[in-house]
Amino acid sequence: MIRRTVVVKLAVPDERRDNLRETTERFRQAAQLVADRAFERNDDGYVITSKTKLHHLTYQQVRQATDGLNADLVCAARNYAADSVKGVISAWQNGKYATQPTFTANTVVYNKNAVTYRDDHCTLAAVNGRVTAEYILPPEGENPQTTYLRNDEWELRESTLHYRDGEYYLHVGVAKDDEPLDAEGGTVLGVDLGVKMIAATSTGCMWSGGYLNHRRREYETIRGSLQQTGTESAHRTIDGIGDRESRWAEDYLHRLSKALVQEARTHDCSTIAFEDLTDIRDRMPGAKAFHAWAFRRLYEYVEYKATEFGMSTTQVDPAYTSQRCSKCGHTERGNRPKQERFCCRKCGYEAHADYNAAKNIGIKHVHAGQKSPRGRANRQLALKSGTLNVSDEFSSAEVSA
Ligand SMILES: [Zn+2]
Missing domain, CATH: 3.30.420 (Nucleotidyltransferase; domain 5)
Structure with a gap:
């Protein structure tokens, strides 16, 4: 399996920018709640890294605290937090300094249920319903976007939405089966x-x-x-x-x-x-x-x-x-x-x-x-x-x- 990430700038309609901003903030809150709970630790004194366990411990609380954030985004926030927590633990295990994760409101993870990809736009789960955002692509011709996004060989997977300098960028995860170049010889x-x-x-x-x-x-x-x-x-x-x-x-x-x-x-x-x-x-x-x-x-x-x-x-x-x-x-x-x-x-x-x-x-x-x-x-x-x-x-x- 070959994996790549393609960065696409999005055109978000003005009237939905606040909704998307609010979505990133609630996603941040969700991830932070999960990470904080992980560091409240198990009865045995260990930081909790199991996604299943964190799900049971935090799901209801997160849904309430984020005023009913889309369930797929809640799950994505929990996985995102759990991975960050694991990163801290493995740094500790390698004798490195690391602190409890603090999240900023600049990133949202969209699993495949929370985003739909189309040829020239995508729809993103958000507060007040899905946001339709058009891709801002380079002029016609061969470019990473046309190579990956409109190519059936590549499967479009989980993405992360990034907010940077007033603009939204979707980092689209893509993957395809690799055919060994020389399956016969070698x-x-x-x-x-x-x-x-x-x-x-x-x-x-x-x-x-x-x-x-x-x-x-x-x-x-x-x-x-x-x-x-x-x-x-x-x-x-x-x-x-x-x-x-x-x-x-x-x-x-x-x-x-x-x-x-x-x-x-x-x-x-x-x-x-x-x-x-x-x-x-x-x-x-x-x-x-x-x-x-x-x-x-x-x-x-x-x-x-x-x-x-x-x-x-x-x-x-x-x-x-x-x-x-x-x-x-x-x-x-x-x-x-x-x-x-x-x-x-x-x-x-x-x-x-x-x-x-x-x-x-x-x-x-x-x-x-x-x-x-x-x-x-x-x-x-x-x-x-x-x-x-x-x-x-x-x-x-x-x-x-
Ligand atoms: Zn022999």
Whole structure:
């Protein structure tokens, strides 16, 4: 998915300018109420960052205080406030100075329900009903506005309205599906996921799951003892821990995704291949719901980051990737004598089991390209030293990895 923001100056009718001004002020109030409530904290002393929880705690109050501000704008203000609060918390976690958010009346977030886009104008939810505002576009010809706003390839999404020097500007979020430039060719990085070794690549990099597993068990213990007390406030505390749990894990997975994308860049890869994540928990010994969640989240982060560098991500059928020899192709259960050790019963190739699996995952994607109807595929697999071409891989037992 490719995302852009297009800035469009709006012509707001004079008789509606006060309504729009009032809308931005009420949106500001709404966001401020939510942020202030977040910093009044949970019973456990933690600042509230959960959007769902903030919704329950503030929705009625905000509707009243803002004299019935449009419900979509109330929700957008709550999300906007929650994101700002999260920003403060993550600054604190990184040892930086940050204060409780204070909002100005210059920005309103319009989710897709609160704005309607037309070819030459938009309508915006506002006090006293929708405001119709025409786009002020440059003269005819190719410009960002015509490229994105009137182009069916781009989907128009959430926008923010900005008030600046007496004028209104709509920052329109647009997105489109990206087609990999060269889906057939290119170099593939294979990635194997696991409980003990959270990630291993076909280039021989490995990241232990030790830190994640240790932290998860700690939280499980705390949660277990809280659930036994069973009181109302204990339940709230449990939710709070859920938030914090996902925050540290997300932070870790975010850093891991960066490292994986960096590894792919180092090897000039165009695709990063993972195993299919559907039902991964059932396939993987020792995997908890947490791991299934963590793998999906990691994939999302990698997918997002990879796009920035023009790379794509894919998921391949995981069948036999752990039993197959990445060197000679021989496949049998006995190739895997121990959890972490791979040893081919045919050619004697020995390697870390997850490294061997990562190569097989990459090879599967390489192979899928070879079978494409166009028949021109020349995908190759990124390896520790150089690359391995698919034709070598599948016809010869002599290829060294
Ligand atoms: Zn072998």
